[in-house]
Amino acid sequence: MGCSRKIEDLMAHSSWIRKMFEEGANMKTDGRGPVYDFSLGNPEIEPPEALKQRLAELAASDTPGMHRYMPNAGYEFVRRSIADYLKEETGLSFTAESVIMSVGAGGGLNAALKALLDPGDKVVCFRPYFVEYEFYVDNHGGKLVKLPTDDSFLPDLDAFEQAIDEKTRVVLTNSPNNPTGVVYEQELLDEIGGILKKKSKDNASPVYWLSDEPYRNLIYDADRAPSIFKAYDSSIMVTSHSKDLALPGERIGYIGISPNAEDSGKLFDAMTFTNRILGFVNAPALLQRLVAPLQGMTVDLGWYKRKRDLLYKELIRYGYEVNKPDGAFYMFPKAPSGDDIEFVKKLQQRRVLVVPGTGFGAPGYFRISYCVNDDVVKGALPAFRQVLED
Amino acid sequence: MGCSRKIEDLMAHSSWIRKMFEEGANMKTDGRGPVYDFSLGNPEIEPPEALKQRLAELAASDTPGMHRYMPNAGYEFVRRSIADYLKEETGLSFTAESVIMSVGAGGGLNAALKALLDPGDKVVCFRPYFVEYEFYVDNHGGKLVKLPTDDSFLPDLDAFEQAIDEKTRVVLTNSPNNPTGVVYEQELLDEIGGILKKKSKDNASPVYWLSDEPYRNLIYDADRAPSIFKAYDSSIMVTSHSKDLALPGERIGYIGISPNAEDSGKLFDAMTFTNRILGFVNAPALLQRLVAPLQGMTVDLGWYKRKRDLLYKELIRYGYEVNKPDGAFYMFPKAPSGDDIEFVKKLQQRRVLVVPGTGFGAPGYFRISYCVNDDVVKGALPAFRQVLED
Numbered sequence: 001m002g003c004s005r006k007i008e009d010l011m012a013h014s015s016w017i018r019k020m021f022e023e024g025a026n027m028k029t030d031g032r033g034p035v036y037d038f039s040l041g042n043p044e045i046e047p048p049e050a051l052k053q054r055l056a057e058l059a060a061s062d063t064p065g066m067h068r069y070m071p072n073a074g075y076e077f078v079r080r081s082i083a084d085y086l087k088e089e090t091g092l093s094f095t096a097e098s099v100i101m102s103v104g105a106g107g108g109l110n111a112a113l114k115a116l117l118d119p120g121d122k123v124v125c126f127r128p129y130f131v132e133y134e135f136y137v138d139n140h141g142g143k144l145v146k147l148p149t150d151d152s153f154l155p156d157l158d159a160f161e162q163a164i165d166e167k168t169r170v171v172l173t174n175s176p177n178n179p180t181g182v183v184y185e186q187e188l189l190d191e192i193g194g195i196l197k198k199k200s201k202d203n204a205s206p207v208y209w210l211s212d213e214p215y216r217n218l219i220y221d222a223d224r225a226p227s228i229f230k231a232y233d234s235s236i237m238v239t240s241h242s243k244d245l246a247l248p249g250e251r252i253g254y255i256g257i258s259p260n261a262e263d264s265g266k267l268f269d270a271m272t273f274t275n276r277i278l279g280f281v282n283a284p285a286l287l288q289r290l291v292a293p294l295q296g297m298t299v300d301l302g303w304y305k306r307k308r309d310l311l312y313k314e315l316i317r318y319g320y321e322v323n324k325p326d327g328a329f330y331m332f333p334k335a336p337s338g339d340d341i342e343f344v345k346k347l348q349q350r351r352v353l354v355v356p357g358t359g360f361g362a363p364g365y366f367r368i369s370y371c372v373n374d375d376v377v378k379g380a381l382p383a384f385r386q387v388l389e390d
Numbered sequence: 391m392g393c394s395r396k397i398e399d400l401m402a403h404s405s406w407i408r409k410m411f412e413e414g415a416n417m418k419t420d421g422r423g424p425v426y427d428f429s430l431g432n433p434e435i436e437p438p439e440a441l442k443q444r445l446a447e448l449a450a451s452d453t454p455g456m457h458r459y460m461p462n463a464g465y466e467f468v469r470r471s472i473a474d475y476l477k478e479e480t481g482l483s484f485t486a487e488s489v490i491m492s493v494g495a496g497g498g499l500n501a502a503l504k505a506l507l508d509p510g511d512k513v514v515c516f517r518p519y520f521v522e523y524e525f526y527v528d529n530h531g532g533k534l535v536k537l538p539t540d541d542s543f544l545p546d547l548d549a550f551e552q553a554i555d556e557k558t559r560v561v562l563t564n565s566p567n568n569p570t571g572v573v574y575e576q577e578l579l580d581e582i583g584g585i586l587k588k589k590s591k592d593n594a595s596p597v598y599w600l601s602d603e604p605y606r607n608l609i610y611d612a613d614r615a616p617s618i619f620k621a622y623d624s625s626i627m628v629t630s631h632s633k634d635l636a637l638p639g640e641r642i643g644y645i646g647i648s649p650n651a652e653d654s655g656k657l658f659d660a661m662t663f664t665n666r667i668l669g670f671v672n673a674p675a676l677l678q679r680l681v682a683p684l685q686g687m688t689v690d691l692g693w694y695k696r697k698r699d700l701l702y703k704e705l706i707r708y709g710y711e712v713n714k715p716d717g718a719f720y721m722f723p724k725a726p727s728g729d730d731i732e733f734v735k736k737l738q739q740r741r742v743l744v745v746p747g748t749g750f751g752a753p754g755y756f757r758i759s760y761c762v763n764d765d766v767v768k769g770a771l772p773a774f775r776q777v778l779e780d
Binding site: 006106107108252269275278280 | 396398400401412431432433442445446450455456458460461484498501504506507509510522525559619638639640641642652653657659664666667668670672673674675769
């Protein structure tokens, strides 16, 4: 029978994103011309020059023990450099004991959820949501509750307040958002924080706010991301350098625990422990050393903004309904016919790969991941126009 | 309350290894002289020169996309180079679809167990066993069954045969063994394989053999490790380059699925999937590229053998009861008083750190991890002698 029944079931509902990525890989070798692949969040931009230099320095270093185990939370000097960055950003007293280095944001989210959830605990998120959340929460016995958003993909706060009950341990948000590109403003974060404060009091136990922020440095029209840490005490941020330093294959990220979180010391110990027992053990040593001095550095945002502006302008001109993204590198237009899966197949026939909104719990939309070279965007525009006439 | 009740309970029974490692770190800064630390499997030997050269080449490379996502199983060219190595070693038809790159052996074991286990399924192992197995099996809803071994730490095959029932999905072995240094000979592997074949027939469903082999290239008196792949068809090997290339902090390993395993294609798909949804996503890109051309390479075994020989000779001379290890870099002597925890504390007072056998499900013994520099071994010998008079 091969794998377990449970995994067999889960695989049957697996990721549309990977499915499109893999179909795209096949199409790319079918000899029938170019493929315009907007399926995966796999930036075609190269890491900053400073990263290459840093890597060369590390490779040339004769420091003994560079590749050995370190504490499961990661090197203390690396965690301290990140804590300093977060402290400067928020004004809160982050220390090395507020930061756990992780195997990307995916690793960090799993370590955090395993540390927080008892079987049957609820995790609340908003639609559309990153498809992996369903698996991550299920991995640790939790139950993912998906709440509605409005036409601009912003949370319905009344529904949110009503949905939090005594079984709700975690609220999981993702801003800048995948798949919509929406950025939650500080005012909205403060409102969410206010509700969580009230509900934690009702529950006599904190509802933890877990914020998945791999795109936190990819915001177009503001200097820096609004901060959950300023909005709520018992907050935990998970991020990675996959997007800001264009390193998604390297799996390096971190968990940041608010120094004001209830039981913050215990959370640090627990997440260090779960990072170990889930088999991550520690984030890769070389990658920790690589990113430590590059905190706050980001690839050229103009490279993304140019594509957002062109795509948005043209899609609107063709007649698509699109919410203009403020961050990340995703756009989430309405499927013109209303049937996202049918529409995505039509686009695929024109050799353009996107992901149906169904894959994000939001049928009727489709996701364009525009972290691609300019010629891919330009090359695909005729297909986006022509498909409307199919 | 901070973390979940479940994690709170697990942490209370957490690892003796890490406990000793952390107490050691404190002792090292107490200003009261040297500490002889045999607590962790964290080799003090440096990686081979060829690895440093390869890393420098990669750092200097201008290949675009080196740090991007690749298929969740890892780069095809890396998996192919490992498949070629396994094919040469076993004569079996390994292909790139037999290999999944993992975040160390810990990551590989978790991906494999999650793919194989339904809630309540049993995993059988032998005492003493690597302490993390308990967590890894529990992570995925399984139940770890620990079977006895004889005075030489070899499996009691009668007990083994009786213990396998219709709920047994996986047999988990570890040779060369942590904590004993025992190496299972091919004849023993064949006997285990024979029992598994019979039991799979009885169950009308394969019992999978999962072999944890991070020390497979650290064998002193034979050219190569005996092979489970030759002993049983439905076998899966998990290993890493933490020990053979001295890279434990970098988290790079792989899962090898026998091409003869029942449903081997489905196992590959399932473990690729679980590697993704557990948040590993993929093994670090740079590390995959680093190890691909270094298959079969191992640090200087003489560096370890020298220490094994000296330690073994001296401990026997002092009157310890010790099984001479054939591989890995662990020795597992009897605690002279019979009380391993008391004995370990006595050694600690003499500034020597070892781990009590209790931490491996084998009270009455203690583990010496001798992957340390010669002066640590030499420096500790007087304490190992004197403690017998305490």
